Amino acid sequence: MKQRCISADSHIDMSWLPPALFTENAPMQMRSRMPFQEETPQGWRWTTRSGLHLGFACALGATGRPYEPGKIQRADRMAEQGLFSDGAKGIRRISTPELRVKDQELDGVDGEVLYGILGMSDRLKDEEASVVMLQIYNDWLRSFCAYAPSRLLGLANIPCHTPEMALKEAQRVVALGGFKGLDMAAAAPSAKPYYHPDWDPFWAFANETRLPVHFHTFGPEMPDMTGWDAATKEGARGAAFACGQIFRAARVLTGLVMGRVLERFPQVRIVFAESGIGWIPYILDRLNWSYDEEFRHTIALSLRPSEYWYRQCHASFQTEESALPVLRHAGYDNILWASDFPHPDGIWPDSQRYIQKLFGDLDPHTRDKLAYGNAARLYGLQ
Template sequence: MDYPLISCDDHLDLNQLPTDLWTSRLPAHLKDRGPHVEMIDGRAVWMCEGKNLGSWSGVASGFSGPKPIFTALDRGGIVDQTERRPAVAELRLADMDRDGVYAHVIFGPVTSLNFEDTELRDACYRAYNEWLKEFCAAAPDRLIGVPMLPPEPEAAVSALEHIIALGGFRQANLQIAMAQPRLEDTRWEPLWEMLEKSGIILSFHVTVFASVSRAFDKYKGSPGATFLHVKMFIEQFLDPFVDLFAWGILERHPGLKIVIAESGIGWLPWVIEELDYRHWRLWEAEEFWADRGGIPHKMKPSELFKRQVYGTFQQSPTAVALAKFYGEDKLLWATDYPHPDSIWPNSRKILAEFTEGADPAFVRKIAFENAAKLYGLDLPAQVDAIAAE
């Protein structure tokens, strides 16, 4: 692989962000209420409105002993994680070089920032997006930031206007598990229209919030709990994914592009096949619907899917097997740096392993060409690969 690998799902997590991100950027009347780091019981944690949002890695936790969960940094031998490498541009770029990966598509905190005060919430999203623009400016062709949209239609439209004004962004993320109301509501229509007109791609990414953790409380300390997280990835996406087809969102907006990130792609074929069957059943009763305004769903869901929906994956032989069904140009490989699911710092090695025997042209598409085209990246066709460790 002598081409520049592009990873389409990587992260900047809350525990790595600079402590002054919000205290230095929020409007004066909100600064004292915004997220900030405090020392509590000897641990550095993010606090906001009296709520603990999670730990901050800039101070050693003092934890010792075996870990129940390994991140990519653990696997890569990064002992001192107080450097917050993913959120320091030079260190992140060094980690990308070590992995032999040219560019990262970078999602923000997967933890929920859904504060009760919507003014504070929206100001926090705005401040993060402004900081992200500055962070990615260190290497704009390699650090491809994905700004965040608030989970309500009107606030999301306002945030998207700000994102467009900032310039340089190619994609925006809606934490779909938090989105209210459901996507069939007409209040979302201005967002679809603005996304389509601007060419900004919309992504749905898995979200971690308090109710998810509480759902597993009774199983803590059990090895079996590790398996239960599989449900979360599909549960968060199934309703909104079906809504895209059921309510004609993709059909009305042919220029709207959707990236489904970090939910896996193996569950999608059955859903699409079932949607196609339901589409056939609908048209089978065309005479019935003719007297009731007709059927607006002209295209088969599988046609819309192949036209407008992209999906990310890490190490997935399933992705190779689904190339014909999914469409070779809609599959996007990722490293998920620095999360527990990540394949960093062995991305090239693992990519080669699970695509062994596949057409080299297909591998080039999923690891480079598809992302370069989707994000409008003018990258060199060939680079000197840096061997992964």
């Protein structure tokens, strides 16, 4: 029997966006600084006039690397469904709303929360241009999601170079309407951490609007590897990818709790994506211990630190069976299932099979809550 489900972490990457989206929609004075596509011997590629390469068109993952048969099992599974061959013909199934809904139906998915192109805001190496790029993307996303607003759950991409910049774009997209949440550049450099008082106007706005604020951990922090040999570099990359997502999510969460953001703004809802959930019980225990032993006389909290998690936070996970034993500690009401489509570690078009494997031994009420109900409640679908 099909389990109703909402993927709480799916994607629209720059790789699949319309080729002239940014150059056609930017103000005249900014067009020369926008990403665009150029033809190369390897295929059409996103680039900039400054010579940055931002990935190939209709390619794999957030970085737009070319699909190579036999290299990644889940990518091969997507290729079997014609995703990349269609892309080579100019059929952008990821970013064409009617085709996206058909691919949801193929996967047995009732809706997707759509993360976007925030990673490119750092890769562009042009702060002013990246703000314009994200505004254009947000306007396009609003139109895209309007095709099926209960299935295409778009997150506005918020530039986070400064708190003022973030607030301005958040106010703009909320006034436009049509978005299900705000997606923050957790991996982009920020002059001040999210618990700094300068962020208070942003958190006050999020508290007022009650739109969930999202942190998708989309890449590791890498050391300066100048002069390193190839094997050592690859080891550093492997180590960073294995743990970077967890560390970033933990830093944001602990800052929001100990920095009293969640205390002062109790209607704020926080979502962590693609960092899994196995880390959550330990971090909650550590927060409680740190507060009880070291900071209860110096940090004014009305709740124990872990209680803010259960009151205001959510996290998504995909396939990790190690998550099942910690569901109770992470909170049955706080966890969201995700497919990560169309990324190479995603499970499309086999989501129903993975859901049955993960949740098949749970009682029907809990299974439905994790796969569908928590997301439906968080995003106002029930």
